[in-house]
Amino acid sequence: MIFDVWAPNATAVEVLVLGERRGMSAGTDGWWSLDVPDAVHGTSYAYVIDGDGPYPDPRSRRQPEGVFGPSAVYDHARYTWSDHDWKGRDLRGGVIYELHIGTFTPEGTFQAAAGRLDHLVELCVDFVEIMPVAPVPGTRNWGYDGVDLYAVNETYGGPDGLKTFVDACHRAGIGVILDVVYNHLGPSGNFLHPFGPYFGGFEGSYWGEAVNLDGPGSDVVRRYFIENALQWLRDYHVDGLRLDAVHALHDKRATHLLAELAEEVDALSCATGRPLTLIAESDLNDPRMVRSLDAGGLGMTAQWNDDVHHALHTAVSGETHGYYADFAGLSALAKVFTDGVLHDGGYSSFRRRSHGRPYTGVPGHRLVACLQNHDQIGNRPMGDRLPMPALKLGAGLLLTSPFTPMLFMGEEWGAGTPFLFFSDHAEPHLRESEGGRREKEFEGFGYTWEAPDPSAEETFLSCKLDWQELKDEAHWSLLCWYRDLIALRKALPELTDPRLDRVRVETDPAGKWLVVWRGEVCVSVNFSTDTVTVPVPLGGLLLSSDEPVAEDGQGVRLPGQSLVVHRPSG
Known part of the structure; x- marks a missing residue:
């Protein structure tokens, strides 16, 4: 086993493996390496940088003891796939189902989620989009506090568990989209600083320090994220990635990271012979996000479209606080259905400035729209979902729209369980300040912030879906409505026509x-x-x-x- 790690500023690097610290050899461009023939699949190891550490591998494929423990050698070739007949699935005409592994089932594991795939097959969705699975502190988290980005949360089932889930989805005819976070890393268990200039030295967003995408040493940092993306698509057979908050990627290079990633993913798609999807979460309302590279765009397959959500939510709920204010009245809903977005260069009262550009010529399938998602529910103090009458109307409009529809787990039966923000930081100061930090993040959104403690286990447990609700007539009736709508969408070409x-x-x-x-x-x-x-x-x-x-x-x-x-x- 050859260990290699990038530590350009170090004078000495050692790998702690098989009970001893072994010095590594300096190579070119800041890379250090050492061949340890006795290290095999499952062997624990960690790095010592100039006498400090030990630290987990920045490219660790497995963290069996969590974010504060050593890394473990993981051999992708040991897993036997059974999805050889899977040819992939194009996003066009598809319906996405977003879920959080930890709360989708009582067990909160990949294996248990795979056991519920019959429900999704009967619903007739085409993709599942799973919230981030990178290792996080503790046993519960949304996933956006991830570190060790190449590894998989052991609480869910680790790397083999994710592969088993993807395998099962493909056998069921369902594609898998994985949510990944490249704009920041979590505040706990992040040990990248000792290795090299992974960060830009300034706060890139509300969530943490900016990643170094365009400063000195950024060539290797960019490859760190691009190769991470390729790993999921190649080694885990994932069909697409949802890229979190790309507006928080600070990149002033002539070729943006997203464009570079799109080019690499296109090449991998050619090699694998299956379509690969990149979906950006962007707050910019900039159509260049989804325009092709040869047309001067960033080459994303699609992007989340908050404007459609806001217009639908306002129409079915009557809420007009915060960023919903501009969407009051059915004229906003009419505009997003015909123009793709509401904010296409006009004034945004929430931002107190003009915002966006027209999406002229962009087909609707490049805009992923929803009635609910993890943010729009979980960013409410009580994590409350829309009531059934609102879901009934909203689903009817969403699933007959020209956009790529996305549902959030449990929505299809009007789940009564909330989806609250929750975390499990080890450090007392992070645990105790999480609620206040969350409240501060949503100042100006129009909420009276009286939320449960995000660090309390009860908060997490209350969010687990109650599958017994399906035995209730009202919940079952709504599920049948969703099934009928999706079936009708797939039967009538008019309903999937993306031409706005x-x-x-x-x-x-x-x-x-x-x-x-x-x-x-x-x-x-x-x-x-x-x-x-x-x-x-x-x-x-x-x-x-x-x-x-x-x-x-x-x-x-x-x-x-x-x-x-x-x-x-x-």
Whole structure:
């Protein structure tokens, strides 16, 4: 086994392996190496830098004792895959299901999550998107405090557990998207500083120090992240990556890290013969994010679209605080359905400045839209989800939209469990300050911040999905509605048509109803609690959320808070 590590500023580097410290040889460009023939799969090791340490390997493939323990040699070739017939899945036309491994099942493991895949197959989703799985302090975390980015959280099942889960998904016909975090590392268990200039020396975002992507020594730092991304796609057979908060990547180079990553992933896709997806979470509302490299863009396959979420949420909930203020009124919903975003260069009252650019020509499948996700639920003080009537209407609009729809775990049956922010830091000062830090992060969002303690185990346990809820008629009925909507989306080409210029929207001046035209298919929605007549003929009924639906000579008559998909031409 050859150990190699980058430590450009060190004068001496040793590897602690098989019970002794062994000096390593200095190579070129700051790399140190040593061949230890007796080290095999499972052997523990750590590095000592100029007498300090021991520290885990920055590229550790396994941390069996957690973030504060030694690394372990891990041989990817030892795992036997069974997904040889898997040819990948294109994002276009797909439906994504976001989940958190630790709370998706009572057990909170990859194995247990794989045991629930039948539910997702029956729901007919095309991808699962799992929240970050890098090692974190303690036994519970959202995953965005990850360190040792090449390893997999042992609490979930470690590297073999992740492979087993991906394998099972592929056998079930479901692709896997992994959420990765490259804009910062967690505050606890991060031992990169002694090794080299991994950080820029300034606060890059609210979450921590900026990663060094364009300063001295940044060539190797960039490769650290790019090779990490390639590892998941190549060695774990993952089908795509969701890149967290790319607006917090500080990179002034002529070729942005994202463009460099897109080029590398495209080459890997050619080598593997399967489509590979990159989805950016971006707050910039910049269409260059999803334009191709040869068109001067950054080459992302798609990006999360918060504007669609905000417009849907406001329409079905009536909330207009914080960043929802600009989305009040059905005109905002009409604009995002036809233009892709609301903020396309106009004024954002939440930011108190103009924001964004037009998305002219961008197909809807490049915009991942949702009614709920981990942020939009978990960033609320009580982690509360939308009630069932709101989910019913919102899902009807989302799953008939021109965008790539994404659901959040449990949404499909109206889960009554919250999704709160939780963590398990070892250091007392981090545990005790986590609640206050979280409150400060959301100043100005319009909330009265009375949240459970993020460090309390009860907070985490309360977020685990209650699968017994599916035995309740109301929950089961909503699940059937979601299943029917996804089935209809896959059956009607009009509903997956990504061309935004072919979407037409009509709104009620009084704000009670809205009509979305997808070709000859019509989605009519009554947001009010009263029965209303929408001035569109019923024609052929395709799917209805409520009964009775009728035509009264002036149009389709809808009960309160209901939605119907129909073909007025008959």
